[in-house]
Amino acid sequence: MEIKNKEITSRDDDFAQWYTDVCKKAELMDYSDVKGFIIYRPYGYAIWEEIQSYLNKEFKKTGHENVYLPLVISSSQFQKEKDHVQGFAPETLIATIGGGQTLDDPLIIRPTSEVLFCNHYKNIIHSYRDLPKLYNQWCSVVRWEKTTRPFLRGSEFLWQEGHTMHATEVEAREETLKMLDIYDRCGKDLLAVPFVKGRKTEKEKFAGAKETYSIEALMHDGKALQCGTSHYFGDGFAKAFGINYLDKDGKIKTPFQTSWGVSTRLLGAIIMVHGDDNGLVLPPYVAPIQVVIVPIQMAKEGVLAKCREVYKTLEDAGIRVKLDDSDHTPGWKFSEYEVKGVPLRLEIGPKDIENNHVMAVRRVDRIKKTIDFDKLREAIPQELAEIHNEMYKKAMTNLLNNITEVHTYEELKNVVNKGGYAKMMWCGDRECEDKIKNDFNATSRCMPFDQIPFDDKCPVCGKKAKYVVYFAKAY
RNA sequence: CGGGGCGUAGCGUAGCUUGGUAUCGCGUCUGCUUUGGGAGCAGAAGGCCGCUGGUUCAAAUCCAGUCGCCCCGACCA
Numbered sequence: 001m002e003i004k005n006k007e008i009t010s011r012d013d014d015f016a017q018w019y020t021d022v023c024k025k026a027e028l029m030d031y032s033d034v035k036g037f038i039i040y041r042p043y044g045y046a047i048w049e050e051i052q053s054y055l056n057k058e059f060k061k062t063g064h065e066n067v068y069l070p071l072v073i074s075s076s077q078f079q080k081e082k083d084h085v086q087g088f089a090p091e092t093l094i095a096t097i098g099g100g101q102t103l104d105d106p107l108i109i110r111p112t113s114e115v116l117f118c119n120h121y122k123n124i125i126h127s128y129r130d131l132p133k134l135y136n137q138w139c140s141v142v143r144w145e146k147t148t149r150p151f152l153r154g155s156e157f158l159w160q161e162g163h164t165m166h167a168t169e170v171e172a173r174e175e176t177l178k179m180l181d182i183y184d185r186c187g188k189d190l191l192a193v194p195f196v197k198g199r200k201t202e203k204e205k206f207a208g209a210k211e212t213y214s215i216e217a218l219m220h221d222g223k224a225l226q227c228g229t230s231h232y233f234g235d236g237f238a239k240a241f242g243i244n245y246l247d248k249d250g251k252i253k254t255p256f257q258t259s260w261g262v263s264t265r266l267l268g269a270i271i272m273v274h275g276d277d278n279g280l281v282l283p284p285y286v287a288p289i290q291v292v293i294v295p296i297q298m299a300k301e302g303v304l305a306k307c308r309e310v311y312k313t314l315e316d317a318g319i320r321v322k323l324d325d326s327d328h329t330p331g332w333k334f335s336e337y338e339v340k341g342v343p344l345r346l347e348i349g350p351k352d353i354e355n356n357h358v359m360a361v362r363r364v365d366r367i368k369k370t371i372d373f374d375k376l377r378e379a380i381p382q383e384l385a386e387i388h389n390e391m392y393k394k395a396m397t398n399l400l401n402n403i404t405e406v407h408t409y410e411e412l413k414n415v416v417n418k419g420g421y422a423k424m425m426w427c428g429d430r431e432c433e434d435k436i437k438n439d440f441n442a443t444s445r446c447m448p449f450d451q452i453p454f455d456d457k458c459p460v461c462g463k464k465a466k467y468v469v470y471f472a473k474a475y
Numbered sequence: 476c477g478g479g480g481c482g483u484a485g486c487g488u489a490g491c492u493u494g495g496u497a498u499c500g501c502g503u504c505u506g507c508u509u510u511g512g513g514a515g516c517a518g519a520a521g522g523c524c525g526c527u528g529g530u531u532c533a534a535a536u537c538c539a540g541u542c543g544c545c546c547c548g549a550c551c552a
Contacts, residue, residue, distance in 0.1 A: 331512040
């Protein structure tokens with residue numbers, strides 16, 4: 001029996017509308033009265049809080065400290081690093097009036113905080129003893145985007161940005177890759193989202209960075225989504241901002257810098273990787289509600305009492321559980337929690353109580369099974385683990401099935417137009433990237449760490465190929 | 476910035492061509508019956524028809540302007 005939610009547009013009919021429907025119907029967000037600035041509703045914000053909680057643990061384990069820097073940058077400071085300014089200036093929001101007076105030095109609402117961190121680091125780094133500095137901040141940033149979509153591209157979005165300073169280049173490079181790896185693991189262990197990872201091309205790297213690395217996911221419609229980045233800055237910013245320290249050998253030196261971030265865009269990835277025509281499908285470890293208990297024939301003697309007992313058992317086992325004892329009908333609740341993507345639903349009615357078990361239904365595939373009451377404490381965490389693995393496997397299969405090696409320009413065209421990653425040998429020239437962008441609206445996503453050549457010429461220009469690179473249409 | 480679409484009750488909408496008491500569904504409230512896939516019946520409340528101006532005896536409807544949102548492009552960390 002196929003049960004289909006009629007309030008959500010089918011993914012195959014209109015993927016963009018499906019996405020918007022899910023964002024709204026699952027109560028993740030709402031639009032505000034200013035374009036591009038969304039309201040993160042409690043259910044959506046709770047997912048972000050789970051991500052924060054996971055990452056904060058990882059950041060702290062690796063020696064990072066959380067800080068908070070100001071919302072605004074003076075425009076004179078903002079001008080200091082040339083590439084950086086050129087990259088961000090077109091999309092800054094600038095405050096020009098304060099207290100009714102025109103400001104002499106207008107204030108830029110941070111689009112990212114490199115400048116603020118550099119100015120601060122200049123003040124607090126003087127000696128080799130002050131290094132490394134491993135700071136992270138959770139905040140929102142503003143970038144004046146022309147096209148906006150919930151979670152994927154907003155004028156304001158929430159993120160974390162790590163900014164670190166190191167005595168040596170080697171240490172800074174290690175940091176860059178270490179943080180990329182943490183993001184990769186976050187995808188695997190928390191979000192059940194697999195990535196391709198690697199280094200960005202010159203064209204696609206961050207404004208002011210020496211090297212940018214990224215993790216890239218594949219959405220259900222075949223488009224790529226950049227989910228996190230980690231940048232190695234070298235000493236460029238440090239020199240521009242005059243950050244230096246006195247080393248053990250008595251010489252004045254310039255430190256090496258990194259920055260790295262993930263944003264609420266990850267919510268978009270979760271939605272578009274796992275969601276289906278009945279709504280959101282949340283991976284268990286990031287789900288604000290992991291298990292929902294739906295009582296059947298609530299008015300019947302003993303039903304609610306049993307539900308509460310099960311609730312208590314699961315709560316004690318550390319599971320995020322909700323008992324919905326509202327007076328909606330069970331059918332309504334089934335739909336509601338499916339739209340919201342709750343990984344596991346437990347149905348408890350008179351028949352179950354008689355048989356001493358609950359009926360458990362998985363969101364991801366609607367597979368039903370009964371679980372004895374006295375086995376719940378062990379069985380539910382195990383079930384959640386299985387769901388997580390199942391979802392990761394499914395997403396991984398989809399990713400691998402949609403990476404295609406291409407040898408000719410025609411093949412490249414077919415792959416990126418169909419959706420998915422075209423794995424290609426590339427000469428390294430900017431012109432070839434521009435041509436692909438111009439012809440197919442696809443961009444280079446990243447160059448994987450495993451550079452195993454499979455052809456010797458670039459399919460765009462025919463010149464000698466130097467790099468393995470992924471191309472795809474991207475959000 | 477270009478193309479398209481849309482602003483009517485908390486939400487979703489009909490009505491607009493051809494001006495004349497504002498339609499329907501969901502939700503909300505009350506009561507009873509229900510409850511294993513978005514319950515049924517009966518009753519009730521709820522409207523500056525985005526905003527401003529114009530035409531008219533009369534505007535949700537026609538005209539002009541304006542504000543905003545969504546989608547698709549272009550642009551873009």
